[in-house]
Amino acid sequence: xxxxxxxxxxxxxxxxxxxxxxxxxxxxxxxxxxxxxxxxxxxxxxxxxxxxxxxxxxxxxxxxxxxxxxxxxxxxxxxxxxxxxxxxxxxxxxxxxxxxxxxxxxxxxxxxxxxxxxxxxxxxxxxxxxxxxxxxxxxxxxxxxxxxxxxxxxxxxxxxxxxxxxxxxxxxxxxxxxxxxxxxxxxxxxxxxxxxxxxxxxxxxxxxxxxxxxxxxxxxxxxxxxxxxxxxxxxxxxxxxxxxxxxxxxxxxxxxxxxxxxxxxxxxxxxxxxxxxxxxxxxxxxxxxxxxxxxxxxxxxxxxxxxxxxxxxxxxxxxxxxxxxxxxxxxxxxxx
Amino acid sequence: xxxxxxxxxxxxxxxxxxxxxxxxxxxxxxxxxxxxxxxxxxxxxxxxxxxxxxxxxxxxxxxxxxxxxxxxxxxxxxxxxxxxxxxxxxxxxxxxxxxxxxxxxxxxxxxxxxxxxxxxxxxxxxxxxxxxxxxxxxxxxxxxxxxxxxxxxxxxxxxxxxxxxxxxxxxxxxxxxxxxxxxxxxxxxxxxxxxxxxxxxxxxxxxxxxxxxxxxxxxxxxxxxxxxxxxxxxxxxxxxxxxxxxxxxxxxxxxxxxxxxxxxxxxxxxxxxxxxxxxxxxxxxxxxxxxxxxxxxxxxxxxxxxxxxxxxxxxxxxxxxxxxxxxxxxxxxxxx
DNA sequence: TTTCTCCCCTAGAGCGCTCTAGTATCTTGA
DNA sequence: TCAAGATACTAGAGCGCTCTAGGGGAGAAA
Numbered sequence: 001x002x003x004x005x006x007x008x009x010x011x012x013x014x015x016x017x018x019x020x021x022x023x024x025x026x027x028x029x030x031x032x033x034x035x036x037x038x039x040x041x042x043x044x045x046x047x048x049x050x051x052x053x054x055x056x057x058x059x060x061x062x063x064x065x066x067x068x069x070x071x072x073x074x075x076x077x078x079x080x081x082x083x084x085x086x087x088x089x090x091x092x093x094x095x096x097x098x099x100x101x102x103x104x105x106x107x108x109x110x111x112x113x114x115x116x117x118x119x120x121x122x123x124x125x126x127x128x129x130x131x132x133x134x135x136x137x138x139x140x141x142x143x144x145x146x147x148x149x150x151x152x153x154x155x156x157x158x159x160x161x162x163x164x165x166x167x168x169x170x171x172x173x174x175x176x177x178x179x180x181x182x183x184x185x186x187x188x189x190x191x192x193x194x195x196x197x198x199x200x201x202x203x204x205x206x207x208x209x210x211x212x213x214x215x216x217x218x219x220x221x222x223x224x225x226x227x228x229x230x231x232x233x234x235x236x237x238x239x240x241x242x243x244x245x246x247x248x249x250x251x252x253x254x255x256x257x258x259x260x261x262x263x264x265x266x267x268x269x270x271x272x273x274x275x276x277x278x279x280x281x282x283x284x285x286x287x288x289x290x291x292x293x294x295x296x297x298x299x300x301x302x303x304x305x306x307x308x309x310x311x312x313x314x315x316x317x318x319x320x321x322x323x324x325x326x327x328x329x330x331x332x333x334x335x336x
Numbered sequence: 337x338x339x340x341x342x343x344x345x346x347x348x349x350x351x352x353x354x355x356x357x358x359x360x361x362x363x364x365x366x367x368x369x370x371x372x373x374x375x376x377x378x379x380x381x382x383x384x385x386x387x388x389x390x391x392x393x394x395x396x397x398x399x400x401x402x403x404x405x406x407x408x409x410x411x412x413x414x415x416x417x418x419x420x421x422x423x424x425x426x427x428x429x430x431x432x433x434x435x436x437x438x439x440x441x442x443x444x445x446x447x448x449x450x451x452x453x454x455x456x457x458x459x460x461x462x463x464x465x466x467x468x469x470x471x472x473x474x475x476x477x478x479x480x481x482x483x484x485x486x487x488x489x490x491x492x493x494x495x496x497x498x499x500x501x502x503x504x505x506x507x508x509x510x511x512x513x514x515x516x517x518x519x520x521x522x523x524x525x526x527x528x529x530x531x532x533x534x535x536x537x538x539x540x541x542x543x544x545x546x547x548x549x550x551x552x553x554x555x556x557x558x559x560x561x562x563x564x565x566x567x568x569x570x571x572x573x574x575x576x577x578x579x580x581x582x583x584x585x586x587x588x589x590x591x592x593x594x595x596x597x598x599x600x601x602x603x604x605x606x607x608x609x610x611x612x613x614x615x616x617x618x619x620x621x622x623x624x625x626x627x628x629x630x631x632x633x634x635x636x637x638x639x640x641x642x643x644x645x646x647x648x649x650x651x652x653x654x655x656x657x658x659x660x661x662x663x664x665x666x667x668x669x670x671x672x
Numbered sequence: 673t674t675t676c677t678c679c680c681c682t683a684g685a686g687c688g689c690t691c692t693a694g695t696a697t698c699t700t701g702a
Numbered sequence: 703t704c705a706a707g708a709t710a711c712t713a714g715a716g717c718g719c720t721c722t723a724g725g726g727g728a729g730a731a732a
Contacts, residue, residue: 011483013461015688026712031690041710061459062402063688066717080414081422081615089416090445102456105441109426120438123397125349147347230621258621260596279417285566285594351718362682367720377680399718402687461688 014055023051034059061102065125074101074306075121077133079108083249083278084295088132088154091299099307101127108133118144128306131162135197149309153302154293155197163309164319165302169198170205172291172324176245176273177209179289179326184334185243185271186215191222191232191255193247202275206245222247229254237262240270242335249274249281249290256286256331267333277327287330298322350391359387370395397438401461410437410642411457413469415444419585419614420631424468424490427635435643437463444469454480464642467498471533485645489638490629491533499645500655501638505534506541508627508660512581512609513545515625515662519670521579521607522551527558527568527591529583538611542581558583565590573598576606578671585610585617585626592622592667603669613663623666634658 016034020027025044032039033048034057040048051057065071074096078085089105096103104124106117114136121129128149135141135157144150145161152164173190180188190206193199203219210217220235222228229251236244246252252274259266266272274281277292301320308315352370356363361380368375369384370393376384387393401407410432414421425441432439440460442453450472457465464485471477471493480486481497488500509526516524526542529535539555546553556571558564565587572580582588588610595602602608610617613628637656644651 013458013483017688027689028691028712028714029710032711035690039710044710058455058459060402060461060688061456062398062461063717064690066396066398066402066687066719067689067691068717069690078416080416080425081419083417086417086445089443090448093443093445093448105443107425107429107441109422109429111426112429119394120397122349123394125396125398147349225619226616227619227621230619233621254619254621257593257596260593261621280562283561283563283566283590285563285590285597353718363719364682364684364721365680368681371720375680380680396718399687400720402689402717403719403721404687405721 013060014057015060016057019048019052019055019057022055023048070310071125071127072101073124073126074103074303075106075118075124075126075129076103077106077108077114077117077121077129077131079133083280084154084276084293085132087278087295088299091296092130092132092303094296095300095303099303101303101307115140122147127310130302130306149306151302151306151309154298156201160318162318163305163315165298165305165322166198166319167293167298167322167324169201169324170208172275172293173202173205173245174209175324175326176275176291177206177213179328179332180243180245180271180273181213181215183243183271183332187218187241187335188215188243188245189218189220189236189241191220191229191244191246191251193251194221194223194228196224196247199247202247222251224248224250226250226254226257229256230258233258233262233264237264240264242269243271243273243332245273245275247275249276249278249288252288252290252331253280253286256288267331268336271332271335273326273332281327281329289329289332290327291324292327293324294322349396350393351396352393355384355388355391355393358391359384406646407461407463408437409460409462410439410639411442411454411460411462411465412439413442413444413450413453413457413465413467415469419616420490420612420629421468423614423631424635427632428466428468428489428639430632431636431639435639437639437643451476458483463646466638466642485642487638487642487645490634492537496654498654499641499651501634501641501658502534502655503629503634503658503660505537505660506544508611508629509538509541509581510545511660511662512611512627513542513549515664515668516579516581516607516609517549517551519579519607519668521671523554523577523671524551524579524581525554525556525572525577527556527565527580527582527587529587530557530559530564532560532583535583538583558587560584560586562586562590562593565592566594569594569598569600573600576600578605579607579609579668581609581611583611585612585614585624588624588626588667589616589622592624603667604672607668607671609662609668617663617665625665625668626663627660628663629660630658 016027016030020030033045078089093103106120108114108117114134130151130153132153141159142161150162152162157164192203207217220232222232233255274288274290277290281288281290352363352366356366369381414425429439442456444450444453450470466487466489468489477495478497486498488498493500528539543553556568558568569591610624610626613626617624617626
């Protein structure tokens with residue numbers, strides 16, 4: 001906002017050199033001050049910061065990244081347009097900042113696959129990668145993990161080369177089943193996630209919990225998106241159960257929509273439980289009962305883990321599994 | 337994948353220097369080859385590329401960005417979790433690649449405002465900024481535009497300092513109104529977007545179009561999200577119109593949901609038109625009639641404009657306004 | 673032959689920063 | 703009094719690349 005009277009050429013943003021010249025100290029000292037490390041007297045520190053502010057100095061990320069021994073850059077892949085990923089990304093930004101790291105996002109889209117997304121991160125020479133988006137297949141994942149610490153966030157991975165931070169999907173489904181059973185339901189269907197991340201575990205958790213209550217599991221093919229839930233709802237129309245647990249919230253939304261349209265009243269006729277507690281679940285007109293994964297905690301742990309690896313701290317377990325909890329809202333009730 | 341037998345130290349990724357040494361040429365020549373510019377014979381070009389591939393060489397973005405005169409980096413702000421923004425981002429990636437630019441995303445979240453997001457982009461010294469996410473207020477926007485070319489994408493801006501690529505919101509609403517009028521509707525309500533981007537223009541477009549048909553405009557307060565549409569639906573319950581145009585698709589989804597729940601059948605009792613043609617509108621169970629903004633074209637034009645500014649090409653108009661078109665799906669029909 | 677091009681290639685500076693090694697100054701203790 | 707240690711600061715190398723200036727050799731023109 002100021003920049004007045006300085007000897008800066010043209011429109012070029014001020015550099016350390018400019019600040020140093022104006023403050024009458026060396027470039028190295030300014031570097032020390034702006035990084036906030038020790039080695040400068042309080043008096044000079046103040047003066048340098050003042051000058052920096054006056055010139056509108058902002059450190060150049062590229063140069064900083066290039067010069068530093070450790071890169072302090074966290075690469076994140078994610079699928080845009082996925083509410084839960086958005087929640088995680090939000091948490092990652094916050095957590096990374098607290099640890100003194102920067103975040104660079106790389107989106108996975110229809111014509112930009114995970115490998116492309118990861119390559120971009122690699123080109124930035126980020127210190128560690130957090131994979132929120134779809135994973136790359138095994139030989140690639142391990143190869144990646146050889147180059148930098150890799151944290152898989154929010155989904156399971158067989159790979160023994162990466163860290164995994166996720167919630168216990170089986171336990172989550174059990175919570176859902178138990179809630180419904182406690183309400184008096186016995187005819188409980190699971191609309192699954194097919195081959196989606198975590199789908200197998202959730203299916204398994206559902207089946208185990210059902211058997212524990214001596215109930216017959218009934219799985220209907222679903223998927224990760226609204227349309228999959230909608231399709232499942234239509235498939236269920238002939239013989240609707242009294243309750244449904246879906247693979248995720250988006251799936252639940254599609255299912256709910258078709259239910260409502262076809263005159264199946266929720267929760268009076270059918271109870272519905274989602275999974276993720278993403279922002280849609282909290283919408284006042286939906287009020288979806290759902291299994292909550294604490295996105296910000298997951299994100300914080302992922303960042304922590306990445307930093308731990310970078311600092312070569314000892315890590316007890318590759319996999320960190322959080323216990324989810326159930327958020328009861330308006331889509332579940334005793335069977336009518 | 338190879339890297340065998342090279343004299344590379346430890347785990348350090350190969351550099352230009354490594355490739356040059358192995359190929360027996362200078363660093364500069366390798367640079368020429370990997371950048372794909374002229375100045376190398378076909379024979380050496382092949383050999384260098386072979387060696388580069390063999391070593392698994394990938395250029396270091398940080399260094400490349402730092403050394404180059406022009407940065408070839410396009411900064412993009414966006415709100416995660418907004419379907420239309422995701423569509424735009426997807427288009428930006430594709431378009432930027434074609435122009436030989438890289439994209440860096442900076443998310444705007446609840447505790448990371450637009451200014452923070454933009455500062456991050458600035459720290460990367462990107463060549464130009466494309467603002468998809470919420471805008472910063474005026475003094476800031478102009479100040480930003482003084483430092484680099486700024487393209488506002490998908491929304492209006494008063495600022496004369498920035499380029500704007502968007503669709504004609506007024507025309508879009510007129511299309512919606514005209515479609516409904518042609519179907520025989522006369523009692524048409526607009527659920528508006530409040531102070532959201534483009535909301536004023538859409539409201540105006542609706543009002544103008546209604547008056548042109550000698551119909552009385554009726555605007556109900558809405559907003560950008562599902563819950564706003566839902567609230568509007570409840571507000572309309574006492575005296576439902578025969579048709580509704582909403583501010584955007586998300587708003588329409590919330591509205592539809594409440595309509596369906598309260599027994600208002602769409603499109604038989606009420607027709608609904610959304611805005612954006614985002615991915616939700618295309619969901620098979622929704623099949624939302626909506627005003628389509630061609631995200632990939634918008635994105636391509638935004639990139640084109642940014643590059644034009646960087647190349648100092650003459651630009652006719654600061655603002656480029658595309659004509660939207662209507663996508664008729666299943667939520668509109670003649671009044672019952 | 674000489675000179676002028678053109679083509680292929682290299683040397684080396686420099687982008688803005690970090691970080692190691694070192695210098696100068698000030699304390700402190702015996 | 704001087705050595706020993708802090709403390710405050712600086713010089714300068716180097717991160718991996720791009721890009722300008724220029725070298726050298728081959729072929730064309732004079």
